[in-house]
Amino acid sequence: MTASDVLDAGTPSATRALGDLPKNRRARIVAIHTSDDALEATLREIGFAEGDEVEILHYGPLGRKPLCVRLNETLVALRPTEAAAIRVETIA
Amino acid sequence: MSEAAAMERPAVGGAAETKAAGRHFTVALMGAPNCGKSTLFNGLTGGRARVANYPGATVEMRYGEAALPSGRKVRMVDLPGVYGVNPRSRDEQVAVDLVSGAGGEGRPDLILALIDASTLRTHLHSILQMKRLGAPMIVVLNMMDLARRDGLELDVDLLAKRLGVPTVTAWATRSAGREAVLKALDAALDAPPPVPSVDLTEDLKATQSDARAIAAEAIVRDPTAHKLTRQIDAVVLHPVLGPFILAALLFFVFQAVFSWSAAPMEAIEGAIGAIGEFVRGAMPPTWYRSLIVDGAIAGVGSVVVFLPQILILFAFILALEASGYMARAAFLMDELMMRVGLNGRAFIPLLSSFACAIPGIMAARVISCERDRITTILIAPLMTCSARLPVYSIMIGAFIPASSVGLFNLQGLVLFALYLIGVVSAVTVAFILKRTAARGETQALIMELPTYKAPEAGYFLIGLWTRASAFLKRAGTIILATSIGLWFLAAYPTNASGLRETYAGRLGAVLEPLLKPIGFNLEIAIALVPGMAAREVAISALGTIYAIQNPEENDGALIDALQSAWSLPTALAFLAWFVFAPQCFATLATIRRETNSWRWTGFAFAYLTGLAYAASAVTYWTARAVIG
Structure with missing residues (x-):
């Protein structure tokens, strides 16, 4: 149905939601899509874009929420629910 | 009036005409939150920024006057930070309204589009978006000193060419770092840069990819990650240590407010008593002697005594705000706040309500979910503001003995307890409100964490x-x-x-x-x-x-x-x-x-x-x- 699903099928390194990335594992954003247009715009305006490098650096103290993510040279805090809109693939 | 003024302002020669019409040439500072707009504003206006008090919705704008090297003056407007040009919260609305002329203030003659040079790759799309606002623009690559120190190498001329607008570098904290901005402003007064051509797509994804392509061309070498920030975060955001450090920090502040202030307060109290005695002795026992001694000196004196405590409290809050720690505190508190029914963004307004509820209530504008914002506003007065310190302090001083309980001072403990009662009540009220009067979805937290700065x-x-x-x-x-x-x-x-x-x-x-x-x-x-x-x-x-x-x-x-x-x-x-x-x-x-x-x-x-x-x-x- 979406670009990332196609990628899922076609590439050996499957994509996953940003929230499911192991800590300190570098990854590249392959797609940002959600049914919530406002959320997608918010994520893009704060800087998330296809091709950008991300990495989870820290988790919040309760229930591993929220996430502290390195986005290129910036740090962004967001919750797993919103991070689910960002599909990533790990970088070797 | 703004409509007419805007019509009369062509792209070229506009400055001369507006000056002739007696109108100030107005420059708006725009850019992402925390890219140094206010620092540049204070630097350019000599720190004499008029902090507007309560004039309606424009309250967060600050106006000032910058003197240019040529001796001419321009009016500067400091705006709340916006990531793009699509406002999602009230503070962002203020900024976008002003530059688009919808705020009733008249459009600015020039936009100074700021960007933190070290985040150029990630945030450049916001500059492209601002070009669509239809005003002449100068791009300022701010905090260039820090970005260079971290290894950024940049072809500024190429960047300016690709962006199609004048581009200067700056480090707003030093006057040498502001020279290029002042020169560019002088040049803009003589011949304003043209309104950027708007052959840009409305699509955010396409704008991002344009911006990434420009950045890839202009950036010769990327800055390395802020090592110090990562090291501090490893401790401060640690799942166990982090919350403990936050609690200890707050507790320390309240202890300090009480114990560090004792000596200066005693001195002020003594001075006020001496002034009262002096006036009493120097004047005949008339009604106006009583007015001065019992009315003015005793009344005002009983409050002025608390200046040291207020200063200590504000010193801590200012230092925390300036350091970059506040955003970390919001990060640590987010899940807890979420379970209560608020979001982490509410933590900073509530924390600043410890100083005064008024800026706290206004700071709630950053919360884009209306229900969350109302809830935050309603509980902000429960945070113990500094005006309550005199009340608490005098009652504790009069009725609670200054004995020690273990390591702590009993008076300090009681003060901490009073603050704690306020916080617990606020949380309880929020919990009830979210399930009754202010029911609704809780907004997502998406917040940038700044690098630490002294x-x-x-x-x-x-x-x-x-x-x-x-x-x-x-x-x-x-x-x-x-x-x-x-x-x-x-x-x-x-x-x-x-x-x-x-x-x-x-x-x-x-x-x-x-x-x-x-x-x-x-x-x-x-x-x-x-x-x-x-x-x-x-x-x-x-x-x-x-x-x-x-x-x-x-x-x-x-x-x-x-x-x-x-x-x-x-x-x-x-x-x-x-x-x-x-x-x-x-x-x-x-x-x-x-x-x-x-x-x-x-x-x-x-x-x-x-x-x-x-x-x-x-x-x-x-x-x-x-x-x-």
Whole structure:
């Protein structure tokens, strides 16, 4: 149905939601899509874009929420629910 | 008027025409949150920024005047940070409205589009978006010194060419770093840069990819990650250590407010007492001697004493705000706040309410979910503001012994407990509100965490001075006026045989039956009325009342008068009252403005007063039962 699903099928390194990335594992954003247009715009305006490098650096103290993510040279805090809109693939 | 002015302003030669028409050339500072706009603004305007107080929706804009090298002047507008040009919250709306001319202020003649040079790759799309706003623009690559130190290598000329607008580099904290901006402004006055061509797509994804392509061309070498920030975060955001450090930090602040202030407060108290004695000795015993000594000096003096505590509290808050730690605190608290029904973004407004609820309530504008914003506004007055410090401090000083409990000072512990009661009540109220009056979805947290920076000494001192002068100004105006007014009411008619027969006593007697069940005496009833203006006025009012009652033994210390006149249950009930009572017109007026609703304002007043009354009653009767 979406670009990332196609990628899922076609590439050996499957994509996953940003929230499911192991800590300190570098990854590249392959797609940002959600049914919530406002959320997608918010994520893009704060800087998330296809091709950008991300990495989870820290988790919040309760229930591993929220996430502290390195986005290129910036740090962004967001919750797993919103991070689910960002599909990533790990970088070797 | 703004429409016409905008029409008459062609892209070329506009500056000369607007100057001829007597209008100031206006430059708006725009850019992502935390990219150094306000620092540049203060630098360009010489730190004499007029911080607008309460003129409606434009409250967060700051105006100032920058003197250019040519001797000409331009008007500068500092705007709230926006990531793009699609506002999602009220503070962003203010910024976008101004530059698009929808704010009724007239469009700026020029936009200074700021970007933190070290985040160029990630944030460049916001510059492309701003080009669509239809105003001449200069791009400022700010914090260039830090970016270069971190290894950024950049082809600025190429970037300017690709962006199609003049581009300069800056480091706003130093005057040398602001030279290029000033020169560019001078050049823009002579010949404003053309309105950027708008062959840009509306699509954000396409804009991002354009921006990434430009950045890839212009950036010769990327900066390396901020090593220090990562090292500090490893400790401060640690799942176990992090919350512990946050709690310890807050506790330390309250202990410091109490223990570091003791000596300077004693000195100020002594000085005020000496001034009172000097005036008393130097003047004949007339009515105006009493007005000056018992009204003005005792009233204003009883509040000015608290300047050291206020300064210590603000020093900590300013340092935390400047360091970058506040966003980390919001990160640590987010899940906990979420479970209560708020979001992490509410943590910073609530924390700044410890200084004063008014900026706290306004800071709630960053919360884009309306229900969350209203809830935050309604509970902000429960955060113990600095105006409550004089009340708490004098009651604790008079009735709580200064003994040690383990490592801690008992007075400091009681103060911490009072703050804690405020916080716990706020959380409880929020929890109930989210399930009743303010039901609704809770907004997502998406927030950038800034790199750590050492607070700039100059900026810190200016901030501290602003707060100190605001406090002293209140003492010299509202508090002086109410002290003098109350002095007349409490000193006349002169044939009164006691406080009860004075005008003030007669007024207080109207409220007394209502307040007697919660342990309040006539003096408190009288003090609460002017105390509606501001909380600390209740203390200056008591200062005046007791000074008139005991003119002979008055040495300026209200504490002694209270110790002999009040029972412990009454003192504790008075403390409980001030944890909750909305005794501050300015806060209520701010709630009215920010919610744009008399219903929410009335609700806030009613629930806070109700809580205050109930808490005082419970405290009074429990204390009486325990003490016997």
